Amino acid sequence: MIERSVLGLQEVDEMQVAVVGGKGAHLGGLSRIDGIRVPAGFCVTTDAFRRIMAEAPSIDDRLDQLSRLNPDDREAIRTLSAEIRQTLEEIAIPGDLAAAITRALAQLGEQAAYAVRSSATAEDLPTASFAGQQDTYLNVVGPAAILQHVSRCWASLFTERAVTYRQRRGIDHRTVHMAVVVQQMVFPQAAGILFTADPVTSDRRVASVEAGFGLGEALVSGLVNGDVYKVRDGEVVAKTVGTKQLAIRASPAGGTQEQAIDPELQDQPALTDAQVVRLAQLGRRIEAHFGRPQDIEWCLVDDGFQIVQSRPITTLFPIPESGDRENHVYVSVGHQQMMTDPMKPLGLSFWQMTTPAPMAEAGGRLFVDVTQRLASPASRAGVLEALGRSDPLTGDALQTILERDGFIRPLPDEGPPGPLFGGAPAPIETDPAIVTELIGRSQASIAASERDIRTKSGEALLDFIQEDIQELKRILFDPRSHQVFMSAMEAAWWLNDQLQAWLGEKNAADTLTQSVPHNVTSEMGLALLDVADVIRPHPDVVAFLHHVEDEGFLDELAELSGGREARDAIEAWLDKYGMRCVGEIDITRPRWSERPSTLVSVLLGNIKNFEPGAGARRFEQGRQEAWAKEQDVLERLRALPDGERKSEEAKQMIDRVRTFIGYREYPKYGMVSRYFVYKQALLKEAERLVQAHVLREKEDIFYLRFPELHDVARTNHVDDELIRRRKDAFRSYRALTPPRVLTSDGEVVTGAYRRDDVPTGALVGLPVSAGVIEGRARVILDMAQADLDAGDILVTAYTDPSWTPLFVAITGLVTEVGGLMTHGAVIAREYGLPAVVGVVDATRLIPDGQRIRVHGTDGYVEILP
Numbered sequence: 001m002i003e004r005s006v007l008g009l010q011e012v013d014e015m016q017v018a019v020v021g022g023k024g025a026h027l028g029g030l031s032r033i034d035g036i037r038v039p040a041g042f043c044v045t046t047d048a049f050r051r052i053m054a055e056a057p058s059i060d061d062r063l064d065q066l067s068r069l070n071p072d073d074r075e076a077i078r079t080l081s082a083e084i085r086q087t088l089e090e091i092a093i094p095g096d097l098a099a100a101i102t103r104a105l106a107q108l109g110e111q112a113a114y115a116v117r118s119s120a121t122a123e124d125l126p127t128a129s130f131a132g133q134q135d136t137y138l139n140v141v142g143p144a145a146i147l148q149h150v151s152r153c154w155a156s157l158f159t160e161r162a163v164t165y166r167q168r169r170g171i172d173h174r175t176v177h178m179a180v181v182v183q184q185m186v187f188p189q190a191a192g193i194l195f196t197a198d199p200v201t202s203d204r205r206v207a208s209v210e211a212g213f214g215l216g217e218a219l220v221s222g223l224v225n226g227d228v229y230k231v232r233d234g235e236v237v238a239k240t241v242g243t244k245q246l247a248i249r250a251s252p253a254g255g256t257q258e259q260a261i262d263p264e265l266q267d268q269p270a271l272t273d274a275q276v277v278r279l280a281q282l283g284r285r286i287e288a289h290f291g292r293p294q295d296i297e298w299c300l301v302d303d304g305f306q307i308v309q310s311r312p313i314t315t316l317f318p319i320p321e322s323g324d325r326e327n328h329v330y331v332s333v334g335h336q337q338m339m340t341d342p343m344k345p346l347g348l349s350f351w352q353m354t355t356p357a358p359m360a361e362a363g364g365r366l367f368v369d370v371t372q373r374l375a376s377p378a379s380r381a382g383v384l385e386a387l388g389r390s391d392p393l394t395g396d397a398l399q400t401i402l403e404r405d406g407f408i409r410p411l412p413d414e415g416p417p418g419p420l421f422g423g424a425p426a427p428i429e430t431d432p433a434i435v436t437e438l439i440g441r442s443q444a445s446i447a448a449s450e451r452d453i454r455t456k457s458g459e460a461l462l463d464f465i466q467e468d469i470q471e472l473k474r475i476l477f478d479p480r481s482h483q484v485f486m487s488a489m490e491a492a493w494w495l496n497d498q499l500q501a502w503l504g505e506k507n508a509a510d511t512l513t514q515s516v517p518h519n520v521t522s523e524m525g526l527a528l529l530d531v532a533d534v535i536r537p538h539p540d541v542v543a544f545l546h547h548v549e550d551e552g553f554l555d556e557l558a559e560l561s562g563g564r565e566a567r568d569a570i571e572a573w574l575d576k577y578g579m580r581c582v583g584e585i586d587i588t589r590p591r592w593s594e595r596p597s598t599l600v601s602v603l604l605g606n607i608k609n610f611e612p613g614a615g616a617r618r619f620e621q622g623r624q625e626a627w628a629k630e631q632d633v634l635e636r637l638r639a640l641p642d643g644e645r646k647s648e649e650a651k652q653m654i655d656r657v658r659t660f661i662g663y664r665e666y667p668k669y670g671m672v673s674r675y676f677v678y679k680q681a682l683l684k685e686a687e688r689l690v691q692a693h694v695l696r697e698k699e700d701i702f703y704l705r706f707p708e709l710h711d712v713a714r715t716n717h718v719d720d721e722l723i724r725r726r727k728d729a730f731r732s733y734r735a736l737t738p739p740r741v742l743t744s745d746g747e748v749v750t751g752a753y754r755r756d757d758v759p760t761g762a763l764v765g766l767p768v769s770a771g772v773i774e775g776r777a778r779v780i781l782d783m784a785q786a787d788l789d790a791g792d793i794l795v796t797a798y799t800d801p802s803w804t805p806l807f808v809a810i811t812g813l814v815t816e817v818g819g820l821m822t823h824g825a826v827i828a829r830e831y832g833l834p835a836v837v838g839v840v841d842a843t844r845l846i847p848d849g850q851r852i853r854v855h856g857t858d859g860y861v862e863i864l865p
Helices: 017-031 046-054 058-067 074-090 095-108 143-158 160-168 273-290 345-354 371-375 377-390 392-402 432-453 458-476 479-503 520-535 539-545 553-557 563-577 596-609 614-638 643-691 698-703 706-715 720-733 801-807 823-831
Strands: 006-008 041-044 113-120 136-141 178-184 190-195 206-213 227-232 235-240 246-250 256-260 294-301 304-312 329-332 360-362 365-369 741-743 766-769 772-779 793-796 812-815 835-837 851-855 860-863
Touching (some): 006 095, 017 041, 017 113, 017 178, 017 273, 041 095, 046 178, 074 143, 095 143, 095 178, 113 143, 136 143, 143 178, 190 273, 206 273, 235 273, 273 294, 273 304, 329 392, 345 458, 345 706, 371 377, 392 741, 432 479, 458 706, 479 643, 520 596, 520 614, 520 643, 520 823, 539 553, 539 563, 539 596, 553 563, 563 596, 596 801, 614 823, 643 698, 643 706, 643 801, 698 720, 766 823, 772 812, 793 801, 801 823, 812 823, 812 851, 835 851
Parallel strands (some): 772 793, 793 812, 812 835
Antiparallel strands (some): 041 178, 113 178, 190 206, 206 227, 227 235, 294 304, 329 365, 360 365, 772 851, 851 860
16 A cells, blocks of 8 residues: 555656646656656655545535535635645644655655645646646655645645636546645746647647746746747747746745846846757657647756646647648638537537538537638639628638748639539529428428438438438528528628618618518517417416426426416427527537427516517518618619619619528528437437447437447447547537637637727627617526516627527627628528627627627627726
């Protein structure tokens, strides 16, 4: 037991996290790399920690209490964690363990100074760094002091911040153990941090060095702004020398102290350029050893570097696999689809089977490789125009890359490699019967699929779905369907351009598209107002809905006065729209039919904020406003030179927009409807596999790709370890923010709006629905938590069609992601809501409850005093 309690650093490597914690394992790995110097030391292993924990049974009860606390209950967490720390620090270290630690010290030099550092089993991992969660003690001298600080390190597993961090990530406190690293102190001239990938841009080819005088703690704790160097291809490409007024140095009495730096030295660089390049080379060696970009703490001692820590950088967005060493440029699919959350493997697989464009994958998100299209003169302008019009930030980022020398090698002009978004549609007559026919054909096809799938199971089910997806694609990419909504979009762009040129009016088409026929998404929001009308007269039902906690509430409704009518109305609405949900392009996400409680807060808001008949009134009001706008525009055009021709052309375009733009929402509705048919059948199959003891739980199928699921249905065998790894990966992906544009170097290229027509301090975005509105900002990230009052302005990350039921209650919209023709923009215009999308960090920069002014015509948001 004792021999396992203390291990020299040279005895451990990065595979032994369970024994020596993340920090200890990485230091052991570092000490084995040729040419990397690590201060000598040893680890007190997790076995020792478990022995100490066993000495105090009272800790068990407190851990039970902790696990039941809400992560936001700071007071209770503070009290309980303090009690656990005190108990741990008071436990005497058993004699045999103390002797083992003292023996290890004697071999290194008992009276030398040491750093005593916490090393938890859940830190410095590829998916969670836990940086700064546990404690480090510097310049500790003498065996008695070292033993005392080992106890303090054990206790630091239960600091308030470490406990809260684990609670928020759903990590069981009992599964995390603490080792302690004891290392000889080094007293450096300079110290700091080296990132082997640029922490700002994520570019893997750029190393970033931060340096200050004395110990690195001054930099890590933010006491000083150090020097910052960027190194690329063996040379310093950027350098900022900070004014370093303080250094932290070892105190003669033990511990550390702050020391003022002589004024004439404060602006001196802490490292020479040659030293920075040498340090970056050491970083590349360490990165190669661990197989991923590293965040490294270093010390400069007598012109040699010593490495005191290395951990993975967990915030970098992964790079899609390309299979070659060429430069690539990737554009996010999620930003086009209004779904920037990660997707589970089955969801990714279905989307890739549905879409014609090949898609790369990274961080649980999909990307389109646009390198060839940018390289070819024949397709470059079209891609920049299409993406730039849809999302100016993406367009500008691509332009930035094109302006760099040599990143994209121009191709000879051999014609484009095929359209990115489908080619320009052939002309089409403005005939409402075309829309009716397309919708009818799609509905009939979905009904046939639903009928035929019922008899299928096992391998036959997977074969059926694979075949049926071809039918889904035929309908989804029907050239006539494409003609309808593209001609409507082009007519809207024509109206905006021409009416601005002829009448000086911006975004006139926005009002003209209010309350159009056949918009299945906007009809969904209005239909939920009708459901509220059924419930509103029944106070018992309204009171019951305020306390809904699970998904069985629809069955319970029948026992209340008016409950049957309420249940029937909700179920009828779900029959038509229940296949939708937030993030609906991912087949694995829970649908409203599966989780109807999601809608309760929206229904209650409709009951509170509206009078009976609001749905029909709202639609009619929009129709009247659009009609009045049409008359006004045509009259003003007729008064211009050549006015009859201009008026006639505009009338043709208005008719086209109003006839066809509503259909813009239908193809996705048809696709999601079909996905739900597949999902219900697959979950039934998963139930069979659970009963046959092939799967542990039904939802495990979501972590398999479609071909893998096909194999499971065929063989009745599944790789449990693969599913476990995929679940861990998915959890880590949720913490990542996907970029709009990413290069094969891992660089996140952010675009800018490059506008000078915006007031100082305003938040810039893309204008997608005209008008100006003031009101209270409601920052809502989860639709199920929506608590809106009449007149509120919705501020959120993105809005796919599932957010539409909230649109009836708001007066304006601000989102972080979006484009001119994405769903939120289309519905905002349909409902006449001023809207600005693509406002970077809107949910962070606009406080909930803040009064704001949304300029939907000019594309910016003002935060009001």
